[in-house]
Amino acid sequence: MAGLPIWYELMTADLAAAGAFYRATLGWEVPPQGEAMPGGVQYAQIGRADGTSAGGVLTLSRAMQDCGARTRWIPYFHVEDVDASVAAAEGLAAKVQMPPVSMDGVGRMAMLADPQGAPFYLMAPTPPAGQPEAKSEAFDPFKAGHCRWNELNTTDGAGALAFYEALLGWTAGMKMPMGAAGDYQFLEHAGIAIGAINPVQEGPSHWLPIFGVANIEAARAAATETGGKVTVDLQEIPGGEFALNVDDPGGAALGFVGPKGASQ
Incomplete structure (x- = not known):
């Protein structure tokens, strides 16, 4: 549903330490090595015991850290039209930190900072193949592990x-x-x-x-x-x-x- 949180991304410089911490506290599984991404960084999906995803981990390169990126959690909020929502956010004094980009099989997304500086993503997700009605389970107001x-x-x-x-x-x-x-x-x-x-x-x-x-x-x-x-x-x-x-x-x-x- 548009407007709800649908994903959570951990930006960290130490994938191994993060994996040990979240395995112990939440029972999550974080692969010891993520998928290679442009810029020498990796992206790893966080898995729960039931086979669903809790979110993802993006490793921070030295260059990213030198430019001010730091370890943090950032939420993704669902919108129907990323470009229109980014334009609306800019009109409300938000700042674009990553302009809209599309990823095959994932969706279209953009990263912004709200008027007070809190970073977040807007995303129009692409449902998995054969599951047009699939919904994110990253956020659940009642369940452990979410x-x-x-x-x-x-x-x-x-x-x-x-x-x-x-x-x-x-x-x-x-x-x-x-x-x-x-x-x-x-x-x-x-x-x-x-x-x-x-x-x-x-x-x-x-x-x-x-x-x-x-x-x-x-x-x-x-x-x-x-x-x-x-x-x-x-x-x-x-x-x-x-x-x-x-x-x-x-x-x-x-x-x-x-x-x-x-x-x-």
Whole structure:
């Protein structure tokens, strides 16, 4: 469905360290070597135990790092017409970081930064051969091993909300006061709670994917044992589950959400 997140891409300089971390925390499989891409980089698909894809990993070359690219997670949002959406985004003060490009069997995509600087992709995907109705399973608000929540940490909550409402048709849901920083604003699309805008007083603005786990305590232990760093420790959230934020071994920020004590 247009407007929903459909893919997540990890940009990292160390594919092996990333593979060990995400295997331990989320049960994902990241190939030790990805497919060769132009510019001396590799692209590896992240597999789940059920055979579906959680996203992809793009290795960062030294040249990319020298130009400012850094380890991070970046979401892809589904649009019907990438070129028209890019033009609309530019009219809303977004900046194009990679102009629209088509990839055979994958789709057409472009990379942008929103007005506050948070990077994201727009994509019109090509369905797999023989599966015209296929849908992405990268995002699922309820399942472990999937991204369950998309949190935009931004220096201008009101501006960010206006931008994504206009570009992707999102709507504002409930909100929680966060003191001087502003409100934690829930985001919805077509009746689906997809995430929230989290106001921060200092940048850089960025998207934080929060992945579901079956056992939050086990995920925390696995994260620290494989080189991750806890940045926001366990906090109970509405509904009785728990969440925490971590940096992976390369420094990419992400979160985990799930119950305590369940078996993995």
